[in-house]
Amino acid sequence: MPHDGHDHSHDTPPDDGWKHTGVRVIPADSLDVNTAQTPGMNRAAAINFARVGAQKIWAGTVHIHANAKTGAHHHGALESVIYIIKGRARMRWGEKLEFVAEAGPGDFIFVPPYVPHQEINASTDETLECVLVRSDNEAVVVNLDIEPVEKPESVAWVDPIHKAP
16 A cells, blocks of 8 residues: 555445446436525535435535525534525625625635524525535534624625735
8 A cells, every 4th residue: 555645445446437436417407405494595405425425515506586585594513615606695694694795606605614694685586596515415504593683794805815905
């Protein structure tokens, strides 16, 4: 076994030569809606343990109808990444949902573990369509009963690596 710092325990191909245990293409019309839901949002799983044997990630789609918003929730110890495909997302977060930021097509949103948050479709006439990826193979959703502040504070993210001058 080479001593190059890599785990070579999976270097031997499985009995099927990776035919069915290798790459999987999940057709758009075969996503699984039997996943944890939050009011105001439709989640559909593409990649998880049950469907493809994923050990460390969960991925799927999220649709929020025009003028709709989710209830406040968090995802336990999981990290979440949201990629906006279509529409305009307004994210509120904090113990009283006191912070807000918006994202549009091509933007990524990172939600750290345990952060109370709410997704809002900022459009009155267009469905918000996103791709969602989480850092574990099962969806964890903890719905919260929060009384949000009336006027949240707008927060712009500053990249610590490429700070503005």
